[in-house]
Amino acid sequence: MSGLKRLLKKGLGLGDMAFSAGGGAINWFPxxxxxxxxxxxxxxxxxxxxxxxxxxxxxxxxxxxxxxxxxxxxxxxxxxxxxxxxxxxxxxxxxxxxxxxxxxxxxxxxxxxxxxxxxxxxxxxxxxxxxxxxxxxxxxxxxxxxxxxxxxxxxxxxxxxxxxxxxxxxxxxxxxxxxxxxxxxxxxxxxxxxxxxxxxTPGVLVPSISDIETGLKLALAGSVKDSVVGEERIAQYLLAVLDTRGTPLHWKHLNNRRAEGVEYDVEENHIYNLKNLKPKRRNNPSNRCDLVYVEDLVMEVQWALHSTLTEFNGNVEDESDLESLIDLQFGALQKALKIPHKASEARLMVSKKFLTLFRTGKLGPFILDDVPDHTPVS
Structure with missing residues (x-):
């Protein structure tokens, strides 16, 4: 059993979010x-x-x-x-x-x-x-x-x-x-x-989602309100998925501009806004400064996760090591996203921005489900 599966089985530190260590359920059925x-x-x-x-x-x-x-x-x-x-x-x-x-x-x-x-x-x-x-x-x-x-x-x-x-x-x-x-x-x-x-028709879920990982995938994709699960817990799951798949290791080649010392004409004190990451309407094209800023921000995030995973001496297949790595990555993401060190809700802010990057496709294309080895009997 992989480190991610073990973490999910014991709750990934998520015991109070309507999931339980034994499988539990997520309930959001307005x-x-x-x-x-x-x-x-x-x-x-x-x-x-x-x-x-x-x-x-x-x-x-x-x-x-x-x-x-x-x-x-x-x-x-x-x-x-x-x-x-x-x-x-x-x-x-x-x-x-x-x-x-x-x-x-x-x-x-x-x-x-x-x-x-x-x-x-x-x-x-x-x-x-x-x-x-x-x-x-x-x-x-x-x-x-x-x-x-x-x-x-x-x-x-x-x-x-x-x-x-x-x-x-x-x-x-x-x-x-x-x-x-x-x-x-x-x-x-x-x-x-x-x-x-x-x-x-309105989007409808089942009254209770008994499988932890299914619930987290739905939350990560935005089918369950963040407030039901908690942004930090969803971000923890996303980091666990990326780490166990080794995804950040493939981001090294995406940071060639850093090595080449490419510079951009960007405002030094650019104020970060989540709206910068969302698609612009056709009649309101994106400001070049915003586009460059977001691109540079994504590169910083990818580099932070690549560096922490590369330098990590533990085993991502071990749940304790994986939890330690995720804690380190939250700190690295806080720096990459330029969130004040003393911010009382730093992890929440990190989680919100990190999830926005994923959901808008800035971190790249993903499929979270695994293709079943067998064909179900109809």
Missing amino acids: GHMAAATRAIRNRLKLSDLVLEVRDARIPLSSANSDLQPLLSAKRRVVALNKKDLANPNIMHKWSGYFERCKQDCIAINAHSKGSVKKLLELVEFKLKEVICREPTLLVMVVGVPNVGKSALINSIHQIAQSQFPVQEKMKRAAVGPLPGVTQDISGFKIAQKPSIYVLD
């Missing part, structure tokens, strides 16, 4: 989720096809296990969204896995119309046998919170409007970085003949 789950179950009976959106970084962990028996019984397409944040060297293995499971699956970027059009082509192909005999078809979009359903819905609607401009305009679906933005079921037409309607 009232609207319970109501939405009931509504989804009822409307699934009327749906001709289910479009299940998952996070490409966690293809299995982002599946709602309670709904799987119902979803697998329907005509279904699994869309692995946020493929731009997922490791392309592993994504093809996941495609092979779903193919072996006889499940239609496609990796997409919900913000790319070209990517979404390919998804719609697959949906249309799957509906072909029904189109000839049904005047009205219903496609339901489901998924856990914050996998990008609303962003996908908006892209689909824009494509539909360009093809069928006469249909009524729909208010854009609310999109945000926090889970729980969409809280009711709404829909719109995307085709005239036959009439095809798409229903958007």
Whole structure:
């Protein structure tokens, strides 16, 4: 058993976050989720096809296990969204896995119309046998919170409007970085003949997540509110994953500019803001100073983790050694992120900024789930 697995088994110092050392559970099931789950179950009976959106970084962990028996019984397409944040060297293995499971699956970027059009082509192909005999078809979009359903819905609607401009305009679906933005079921037409309607649904989790690592992956991907688990604990898990995989050791070549002494025209007293790390709107292009600052910040963070792991004499497969390494890395990250030494909430600030770098893809593309060695029996 690896050091990470041992840490997870004993709680990773996370015993008071609703996980317990024996496996425990994470509970975040707001009232609207319970109501939405009931509504989804009822409307699934009327749906001709289910479009299940998952996070490409966690293809299995982002599946709602309670709904799987119902979803697998329907005509279904699994869309692995946020493929731009997922490791392309592993994504093809996941495609092979779903193919072996006889499940239609496609990796997409919900913000790319070209990517979404390919998804719609697959949906249309799957509906072909029904189109000839049904005047009205219903496609339901489901998924856990914050996998990008609303962003996908908006892209689909824009494509539909360009093809069928006469249909009524729909208010854009609310999109945000926090889970729980969409809280009711709404829909719109995307085709005239036959009439095809798409229903958007709120992101719903299972009432209780019994597996610690699944819960942490969902929290790391943003499907569970940070306040439920705690940013520091999520950051600890991310560091443990990076260390046990040896990821920082591969970041040495990314720091060539440091060795070459490349300098940038950047303000010396640049004020750090998390907004600098988030995508800018097209009509508000990023300031070059901000771009260079964030790039340099990422390099400092990568170098800090590379250095601490390279110089560490312990064994990352040992839970005690791994915990010691993570403590050292928090200190190194505090310096890299230029957080005041005496800040009373330094570790929390480090965690928030570190998680933002990961979630926005600044640390590189990742897939946290491992491809199963076996194909589940359907």
